[in-house]
Amino acid sequence: MKTVVVVGGGITGLCTMHYLQKQKKEKNLDIRLVLIEKNEFLGGKIHSEHDQGFIMETGADSIVARHQSVMPLVQELGLENDLVYNGTGISYIYTNNTLHAIPADSVFGIPTSIESLNSSTLVSPQGKKEALKDLELPNDRFTKDSSIGEFLEYFLGKELVEKQIAPVLSGVYSGDLYKLTMASTLPYLLDYKEQYGSIIKGFGANREQFQKSANKKFISFKNGLSQLIDRLEETLTDVEFIKGVATTNIEKQGEQYICSFDKHEDIVADFVVLSTPHAVTSEILKDKAIDQDLNTIHNASIIAVYVGFDIPDENLPADGTGYIVSENNDVKCNACTWTSRKWKHTSESGNLLIRVFYKSANPLFKDLKHLSEEEITAIVLDDIKKSLKLNGKPTVVNITKWNDLMPIYGMEHAAMVKSLNAQLEEKYPNILLAGCSYYGVGIGSCIQNGQDTAQKIANQLV
Helix, strand or coil: CEEEEEECCEHHHHHHHHHHHHHHHHHCCCEEEEEEECCCCCECCCCEEEECCEEEECCCCCEECCCCCHHHHHHHCCCHHHEEECCCCEEEEEECCEEEECCCCEECCEECCHHHHHHCCCCCHHHHHHHHHHHCCCCCCCCCCCEHHHHHHHHHCHHHHHHHHHHHHHHHHCCCHHHCECCCCCCHHHHHHHHHCCHHHHHHHCHHHHHHHHCCCEEEECCCCHHHHHHHHHHCCCEEEEECCCEEEEEEECCEEEEEECCCCCEEECEEEECCCHHHHHHHHCCHHHHHHHCCCEEEEEEEEEEEEEEEHHHCCCCEEEEEECCCCCCCCCEEECHHHHCHHHECCCEEEEEEEEECCCCCHHHHCCCCHHHHHHHHHHHHHHHHCCCCCEEEEEEEEEEEEEEECCCCHHHHHHHHHHHHHHHCCCEEECCHHHHCCCHHHHHHHHHHHHHHHHHHHC
16 A cells, blocks of 8 residues: 655645545555644635624635536535635726726726726826837736836836736735746736737737636635535545644655654555645755755745725715725735625625735735734725725724735746756655645645646556
8 A cells, every 4th residue: 555645735735635535446556645733723725714794714715617627626515505706897096185986998907908008097198109119019027037017018008017917916926026927827818928929919819719708707605715615524534633733754665654743643655745835844844955946936925814894885986896006005015806896795794804914025014023912903094095095993803914925926037946856856756846836826726736646646646
C-alpha cells in the first residue's frame, strides 16, 4: 500500500483528495489517503459565518462559474440545487468624493466601443482622445510576458488606465498592473490587438461573450461557501483527517518521506502534497536552495469588514452592487461591496449588509493593521457615512485580517514555478507543490490544481 499525505486542508488540498479518492475507486488503487490541517476546521480562506440573520464570508465570497473545473465538481457533490448566483447591477468607482458608474459597455473598465469610451464620466475629453490611438497604433513591441499596465497605457493612454481600468484590474489581481504580465492576467488582450488591430475593437467583436458571462458570472451556495467545504469533507470517506496538527518537517528516507508533526506521531509517506502558503512550505522543507525561489513570491494583505444594519438595502443607490475607490477621496477604504444587494441569500430579512476592504497597497494600511476592532469599526462606519450617506448603528460587525496570505504573481512568477518544480523533481521526487501560491488564486484554479495534482499521483500508481 502506498501512502499519500496532503498537507493543508484548503480547497486545493480537499480537491486533491476528492480526485484521488475518485481515482482510487475507479482504478482500484491500493493507497492510504491522509490529510493534515493545522486548524481545527477545513477550508483555508473559505469560511462562512452566520450571525443575526446574515451570512458573511471571511475569505473568498464567490466562485467564478465559467471556470471549466467548477460545475463538474458541483455536480459530483450533488450541490446543484443549492447554487445561488450573483445579482447584477452597476459597479461604481468612487473618485473626488463622488460615485461614478463604470460604463456598462466595458470589461474590466476597458471600453468595448467608442460609445462606451465617450459615456465615461471618469475620463476627460483629452483622455478619451488619447485612447483613440488604439484604433491605429500597431503592436511592434509587446508579448504576453510584457507588463499589462505598460501595454494598456501605450495603446489606451495613461488617463483611461489610471482612472478607469487600473482601479478595477488592481482589485481583481491584488497587484500593481505595471508589475503583472498579460500572461498571468488577461492574455487575450494581445490576441485582440493582433487579430483586430485594436483592443477596443477586439472587445467589441467579443462583446456578446462577455455579456453572457456577466450574468450568473459568480456562484455561491444557500448556506455560504462553507457548504462546499462541508460536502467535500462529508464525501471523503476514504480519507483520514488529522486536524489541529501542524506539520513541522519532512525528511527524505530512501524513496519515502518521514512527515513529522507537533502533536502527532510521524507518518511515512510515498507521496507528499504541500498545499500550503509558500512561507509554510519553506518552514517545512528547510532547504536554502529552494527558499531562493520561494522568497521571490510576494503576498498582499487585506482587512475585510462586514457591517450589517437594521436598514433595508433599498436605501442604497438603485441597481448598484458596490464601488472601487480611486483617487482624491475622503474615505480610507479601497473598495466596498453591497453584499445584500449582490447576494440576496446573505441577508435573511433583506436588510443591508456591506463589506468594506482595506488593502496593503493602501498607504494607510500599516497603521490600520495595528488598530483595535473598535477603532477599525469606527473608520468603516465613517467611510460608509461619507460615501453612501448612511448613518446607522450596526447590528453586526465581522472583521477578518488576512496578513501576507494573498499571493501576487509578478513578472517572473511562471519562471519561478518552473524552477521550483525542477528542483523538487531532482531532490524530492514525489513531493508536489499545490495551491494558490503557485497555480492561480481563484477557487476555480485551485479546484483544477487539485485535480491535476491527483492525476499526476494516480498516473504513477497505475
